[in-house]
Amino acid sequence: MTVWSKLTYVMPDSVRDMMESYELYTGIQNNLPNVLAAAAVLYAVWKLTNFVIIKRKLNKKREASKIQIQKAKAKWCEVVDSDSRITLEEVDRITSMNFADLTKSLKDGGLKVVTVVRAFQRKAAIENQNFNFICMPIDADDVEEYARELDAMPVSDRGSKPLFGIPLSVKENEDVEGYCATLGCTRRLGVISEKNSPRVQVLKDLGAIPFITTNVPQGLLSFSCANPIYGVTTNPWNAKREPGGSSGGEGAAIGSGASVFGLGSDIGGSIRIPASWNGVTGIKPTAGRISAVGRHTSSPGQTMVKATAGPLASTVDGLIMAMRAFSSKQMFLEDPSIPQQFFNEEELLSQRPLTIGVYYTAGPVEVCAAAKRAVKEAADVLASRGHKIVPYELRDAELCSTKFFPAAVFGDGGAHLVNLLYGDELSHDISPLIKLLSLPLLLKKALNKIISFAVVDYAAEVIKKNEGVASVNDWCILQRELQEYIHLVISDWKSDGIDAVLCPPMPVPAMPLGDPQLAKSAVSYCVTWNVLNFPAGVVPVTRVTSADEEADKKNFPPKDMFHRVLKRGLTDSAGLPMAAQIVTLPYHEELCLRIMKELESEVSFQPLQRPLHT
Template identity: 40%
Template sequence: MRAAVPSVPAVLCGSAGLLLLLLRWRRWRGLWRKVKEARERQERGLEQMDKAARSFRQQHPSVNMVSILSLSLPELSKKIQDGSLPPEHVFYAYLGKALQIARETNCITEYMEESETQLQHTKPGEKKGLLYGVPVSIKDSINCQGHDSMLGFVKNIDKPVAEDSVLVQVLKRQGAIPFVKTNVPQSLISYDCSNLIFGQTCNPLLYTRTPGGSSGGEGALIGGGGSILGFGTDVGGSLRFPAAFCGICALKPTGNRLSKKGVISGISGQKSVTAAVGPMAKDVESLALCMRALLCEDMFSLDSTVPPLPFNEEVYSSTQPLRIGYYETDFFTMPSPAMRRAVRETKQLLEEAGHTLVPFELTNVDYSVYNLCLRGMFADGGATFLKNFEGELEKGSLGVFLWLAKTPNWIKTLLSWITKPFVPRLSNVIRSMRANTVEELWSLHHEIEESCHQFIAQWKKLNLDVMLCPMLGPALLIGYPAKLSVAVSYTMLYNSLDFPVGVVPVTLVTDEDEEELKNYRGYFQDWWDRTLAKAFSSAEGMPVAVQCVALPWQEELCLRFMKEVETLVTKKNMIV
């Protein structure tokens, strides 16, 4: 019997399929080559840091690096300004320490070698900005001329930007020396810190915990002592999570108090939930010095959309007693025992210091999370976010989320309806991911404005100056943030409202907290609540923070309140 001869169409189809597979394989091989090159560049940068730091130590063996690293930013800046501490001593002290923390936590993606050139051009006697000679670290998504802003995407490798962001331009004009860029999670829309290119960043205080995100590299580097001042962004807590998880301070300003020109967003064009760029440092006074430096004529002239509001020293330095609202829970994400204790103990310290504490009743947070925050972030059904992942090698931990973004509205509606009786929170998340019409989006924007006015009206009715709020903590185990997107409720609320918020560490997790955590059930007693309890566990000794909130454009009052909290906690710890 004669064998069947394949038809011409079958041969052509088979050949086309084979060619398609070959082209796909070649493309994937090219992408992996780019990843390898980026990792090699990262390693070369670390080796260059090591070489430069060792060379300096050999030439200047008497320089006390430990002493330099122990100084606060105001102390360090003063010594540089008066000439008692050469800028190169500071630079190489932090270069060596940054290298150590990078090796331990994988927080640095790129060394900016031109920083050494900038240091050499720092001349005695020239006009000195407020940050003269201060080495600063920069989040990956903030543009620095000649360097990639990758956001964890392979497609962004080897695409150096042509111009510094306005923030970096102002920093340089104030004498600061940007010297490293730091790691972020793929897409930025996460409060962990991992991507395919550079891998996982660890918490410097405990390597099994996440440093937070999306400014996680900054949190790890500063928390480990490898940078004295750094900059990140925040659209749902991305400055505040790393600060709280790594035991440092951060300020999320009102969205437009500092320029975002040249700062890359995870979801370009999204305006419903307000993003902000802000500083991170070990203490509040460092943040205040930073804001003094940035709120200058250069900031306002380089970006005319930034209101020309210089730093209000009178408000920051005031000692008048404050009227402070507070709450222990948002009734959506049950606080861990340590979170609740952090608020209670801080409240007591503030009352003992002569401030008035007033209970604030937080209502409808679940509605805000689903219908204002999540729906606002993904008002196009996730289409813009989804485009970021086209052609990428890996989708990280966002597979289900991206599948949902691809799904038509009618399927989302059906899934939301099916899951509602069994997993109501999942049902609401699915529903909030529906694509909106223009009319629906405008209605949403109106609703966001109204919710802000109502919140302010409640604030004014109680005659409050500021607010004390919980901050998610302690740091979750690595990998858990991807499973617990609903836990952003404590932070994202203030992006929706566009209020300035600061984070201050106030306590550490105790054995008693751990024991009490065994009874943690959550408000919904669903899979998310059970998972959050696991993510919190075994964190004895890890820091826990509070949030300090002020009304829009009142960053100075926010910082003043943060400073008060920090001072009282420090005094208490000294007595203990």
Template identity: 30%
Template sequence: MTIEWQTISAQYCAKRDSTIPESMKLKSVAGMDALNVTNVPKTCGLLTPRELELTEKYDATGLADLIKQHKTTSKELVVAFCKRAAIAQQLLNCVTELLLDEALEQATKLDEHYATTGELVGPLHGVPISVKEHISLKGHTATASFLAKVDVVAEEDADIVHTIRKAGGVFFCRTTQPQSLMQLETSSRLTGTTVNPFNRKLTAGGSSGGEGALLGIRASVMGIGSDIGGSIRSPAANNGFYGFRPSTLRLSRKGCQGAVKGQESILGVVGPLTQSARDLNLFMKACMEEKPWLEDASVVPLPWRTPNLPAKIKIGVMRNDGVVTPQPPLQRAFDIVLDKLRNSSDYELIDVEPYKHKYSWDLISELYWLDGGKANYDLFAKVGEPLEPMTEWIMKQPTVKDHDVAGVWKLVAERDEYRNQYIKHLQTYGVDFLLCPAGPGPAPKLGEAKYWTYTSVWNLLDLPSAVFPVTKVDTTLDVKDESYKPMNDDDAFQYHTYKPEDYKDAPVGLQLVGARWEDENLLAALERLVKIL
């Protein structure tokens, strides 16, 4: 007998809910019905003052230092962050599984090791880490939010999970992603919709949206996500923290689940989402010290190098991609950052024109689905899984079609030619880094994240890029320009859907882009930049 897809979803969600102890379940408290629920962890009574301090005051580097100084234990941190993640799930629908028992077991072993030997196992010793669900954990399902995959259990950890465990990280929570992983929102038939903690009418982003909501409400200090079109950077921008898309092949993707293996037209990457710029570097350095190329032959054998930045950094400023004009909060965020940089003798600012960004979307949206989406449609059909509206939108882009081998070769050649053209374009400006939007506006309203190009162009070009928080929407300052005339349909959609009151409290971030495989320099430049903001 075929099981209805609704039954599969209900069973999966019931299993998820069973991982949250009764002691961590919310009672009715003030603020639970608000749009902005970031204050609920403080007021709900589930967290002690000590647990509030540990979850709100420190980044991952700070927590690692506390453990090193014997001022906390991994076990204490696991309990605090599991409590906060349980709260986050009940408010935001961002968790697929709480790993309380496993995390406590690992934390206890790490605490005992440190107590008896006086040695830390690695730079992340005892720090709680969250991880996106499609990144395999041994003994757990990794569905990529396909209902047809709910019974597929991972036999091994994904390489990135193995690497972070060796560095001392403790996995305490798994987080939501959208149907098929291909949304800048997080909505699936498996777990429903994940929402933004600052305004629950807005999206937490996608596809690492569970991580976005979790870090946004400070229920994690460091998470692992993946990015093929903005899936780390969109959640970071939408929820007010830091996210990094590394160059491809710096970190292993082995063990990350999806619809199909072997797709190399646009490579996805795994990467960190963190509460500070320095934690991005902490994550990458910890991974590189484990030499991931020894476990995965596809990883470039390139150790984490000492950054080499010029005394005066040339920042290319790209306020607009020539297709969609950023909404007023993004414009103000640019003004804030540029005013700071202009007042510093350490920076030279150079305006940079975008290069064929509309073409970049037509190209990458075709490269995503070289089989016309057949692998995805086959998985949906297995259990009668209906498409989510945002999944249907991306899979029905005008460029999507089935390709023969010659068609694939032609398209990949176009990709490579565009990369070469873009690099030559940037070389004419002589800039070290690009400053640009992380999206057309703050977190979109649910069902409206339909413009990817501010992030996806850098996936197409394979340039490392990092998002950082700047400000929040101010309904008084971020007024709509009623005289503006949209340039095209995409621009008109972003213009007409913007009303400042709809985005109250929403974080606003920007994006810094570097040169391929010079990830170290990009993160060093980011740390320098955020210090003057």
């Protein structure tokens, strides 16, 4: 059957009759190739014209919004910088306090809430000029009004608010009443949140004071932190380095001392990477334990690998307080759809000796000397506290990062993300991905074949998965395979008597700006636990030494393009923070926090000190 025959076969009779009456039928039949070519050209012109129109509208919208954002920030900075009630010496003293001491001083009246909030506002205003982690400051008058309400509470009543007076920074993808959750995407500018997310509201009800929203990478799927609305966030330990992502603004804010406590989210290391690279703590809870309402993602709808909200803090005490809040009656009232699993104080406070599995490398991604040393030092600390440390090998470790994760996140072939960013200015780290996802399926398959010859096998497998799942049946098969894999891993833990696992969160310290787009597979050490849906937390342990650098010059293998990028970033990395990752079975966050707290109490890691007064 010819092309024309196929067309006329599916053509309605009325259309065919009309064409015959105007003698179009014969004309088109005789000039079918030219007609199809003209139609293709017209379609291409229409698509291009439509793209240009949308792009211009988005550019205009973004530039107008950026002016408003800059004015709002300038006004906020003017207000907090002109406050003569607090000196830079007091700002340094307050913002350098650890979470437990700050909480105690606020509750017993040693510090006024208004003073503490203004100290962190001022610190944030100054440090933001260096590292650009603020998206929007929360209105200073609203913040001060709530702070005064708290100060007016009798000291005897303050125990009802566990987070009494603690300033809270919030990742920009969370709903905060009166502010946008753009995900760094121009199309979402002007979409104002009508109310706080359940997490923000519960933290606020328990005494925390939201005072800034923090930056994210465009579309959230990156461990860089840049977007065309709010710009590039950098690392407070070295401004030429990445802060991690996608909770990179949180990591930089807390790492610089501009916040003590923040709310992030994690689908592939988005809490743990910024925590480890900025020398702070963070925990990714079991997805499903905490409400997901009012938290925006770039892959909504898929439930195979779920994102979850979670806290970052200067110390583990902050994480414990956050998880208590997220497991409280107030949270269950805000979102009755989540399981009523209250915080298990007994598991947190238990002194039972544990069996902790440890691994230094997993799958094809090599680990630098400082990352191995951080895990080794953590293992030694835990062993000295009476825990049994045993070798652990994760079965089929590469499956999580090369098969299940990309297939789940890009199960729709990236359609939602592409539509969200259509016509938008693309940041450097996501531009290659969006261009690839935007291609027609056949061209995408052909290009993936070509790319597979230029990169290592495991990276090629990840690239292939962005084609999407072919059918609902394939999705169900993938889901079944994942569930079987999860049960096998849990069975391994039980048969080996393992209570927790200790491993690196990342194979390298904070990478140079721009490098993460060339080394996406580095997230494999975090992604594993998202796919398995095990809670995982990060504790800073040590810093890169010159001896580590020298060892990596000799021993870190530049075996492919991916590892050459990692090795390049190890140069001049001395002084950067390195962390260890603690993992426990699902819904055992309290055990994870217990081990993190024990580790934190023994290591000699010192947070970054950046005094404003000299």
